[in-house]
Amino acid sequence: MNIVLTGSLGNIGKPLTQELAQKGHSVTVISSNPQRQEEIEAMGARAAIGTMQDINFLSQAFTSADIVFLMETMEAVGDTFDKSVDFIGQITHIGQHYKQAIERSGVKKVVHLSSIGADMDRDNGILLFHHNVEQILRQLPTEVAIKFMRPVGFYLNMFSFIPTIKRQGAIISNYGGDTKEPWVSPIDIAAAISEEMDQPFDGRMVRYVASDEVSPNEIARALGKAIGKPDLQWRVISDEQLLTGWLNIGFNEQVAKGFVELQASQGNGKLYKDYYRNRPTLGRVKLADFAQDFALAYHND
Known part of the structure; x- marks a missing residue:
């Protein structure tokens, strides 16, 4: 199959690209960084260099794809220490760009990397942008089949504990205790996405992804x-x-x-x-x- 991946070669994109290429799929990886092209091609994929803010570029990249994988990240729109960035607003706009590019290109199968909390329109904090993007994509015509992948909190987020452990000798948060909650590895997320791409598409579905x-x-x-x-x-x-x-x-x-x-x-x-x-x-x-x-x-x- 001809599969187009947004998100470059990040924590999910890299293992996903490797797995899909090894399965024999024709993979195109969208990246905004021209320096990624050599690495992408070394993995047996094709690089498409452009941004998620460019609807014309996205439409062209999506054209002729059997499946398009969509994801949006905070890193794609700015630095979390930049006080001028409206992360929720800008990422919501990326969702609108995705919708327009899918309509223009005629793609009929979409896998969207959403998140836990995307079912909520409040009390989900910064994850509100995932809810917004899901709602935008659900406005696509019914013949566009969409699989919404909702991973839980990433283990990788725990790396943010390191400075506090070193400075204060503890992990510090506004919740804690003995109640279990789910966490996930990007490796398991990539495996679940690859698995879903090989399964039939029909309508709209949601799949949560967790490791422990x-x-x-x-x-x-x-x-x-x-x-x-x-x-x-x-x-x-x-x-x-x-x-x-x-x-x-x-x-x-x-x-x-x-x-x-x-x-x-x-x-x-x-x-x-x-x-x-x-x-x-x-x-x-x-x-x-x-x-x-x-x-x-x-x-x-």
Whole structure:
């Protein structure tokens, strides 16, 4: 099949490109960075250099594709310390560009990398842009079949714990405790996307993707053991304290408030209601596996 991937060679795009190319698919990877072209081609794929803000470029890139894979990231629109960026607004615009490009190109099969929380129009913090993009794509004609992939929180987000562990000797958040929540590896996300591309498309479907279900205190114990700090604690502070801390280090206000709200929703369980109604089979990469990667990053930081 002729498959076009947005998102360049990131944490998901790279293993997905490798897997699809190995399966014999004709893969085109869209990247805004010309320096990525050589790496893309070395993986057996074709590079299409352009931006998600360019509707004409997207339309041309999507033309003749059997399947288009769509994703949008905060990194694609700006730095989280840039106080002038409207992340939710700009990413929502990318969703509108995707819709127009699909309509113009005639693509009939779409896989969209959305997120946990995309079912919610409030209480999902910064993830609101995923809800917005899903709603935009659902406006496409019914003959366009869409698979919405909703991964849960990435293990990779835990790398943000490293500075706080080193400075304050603890993981610090506005929620914690012993209630389990799902986490996921990009490897398992890429595998789920590849699997869905090989399955029939019909209408609109949602699939959650998770690798393990663990509590904040279990995370602290696992990461602490891996880095040689077996007494590492997950410490809970108030929403106000967390927000003040993030604003003081220069975070974009929308981002800071968005993550505080998101993490509060993790703690009270609102974020996971639809996930548990549609609970997936867990992937193969467990917290213990990621803890080894965390330890390498921690000691090399």
